Amino acid sequence: MKLFDKLKNLTKAEIIMIIFLILGILVSVFVLEPAFTNVDMHAGSIIYLDQKSSDIITLSASTTAASAAISLIPTDAGAPIAEQLMDFNLYFLIIFVWNIYRKIFTYDIGIHCFQFLDPYCQCLRYRIYFIKKSKG
Numbered sequence: 001m002k003l004f005d006k007l008k009n010l011t012k013a014e015i016i017m018i019i020f021l022i023l024g025i026l027v028s029v030f031v032l033e034p035a036f037t038n039v040d041m042h043a044g045s046i047i048y049l050d051q052k053s054s055d056i057i058t059l060s061a062s063t064t065a066a067s068a069a070i071s072l073i074p075t076d077a078g079a080p081i082a083e084q085l086m087d088f089n090l091y092f093l094i095i096f097v098w099n100i101y102r103k104i105f106t107y108d109i110g111i112h113c114f115q116f117l118d119p120y121c122q123c124l125r126y127r128i129y130f131i132k133k134s135k136g
Helices: 002-008 012-036 037-071 076-136
Strands: none
Touching: 012 076, 037 076
């Protein structure tokens, strides 16, 4: 019953704000979310990330080969260099995994942002407005 009592006391400005809130949520979920989750929209980014991933794989393979070649030297003179090259290989693999995450997030950000986060933030903004109003 408290909810209906509060709804009776709303001003025209507050009713208009609630209507815009609902419209914003509907636009976010039904207009923006399908547009931003369309794979064709992100095709250029995905192609770019695929090219960079192949470059990183090439660098990783070449450092591994160079490390193996240096470690074949009969003395231990090349061991520190080979170990340093293998450290570079680890960094290249970390960058490669990060590239894969970027590729996944390019698509997923549209879903999470416009289907969940934006409507939640709009409701939170509405709630904060009424908390401030009720406090004075």
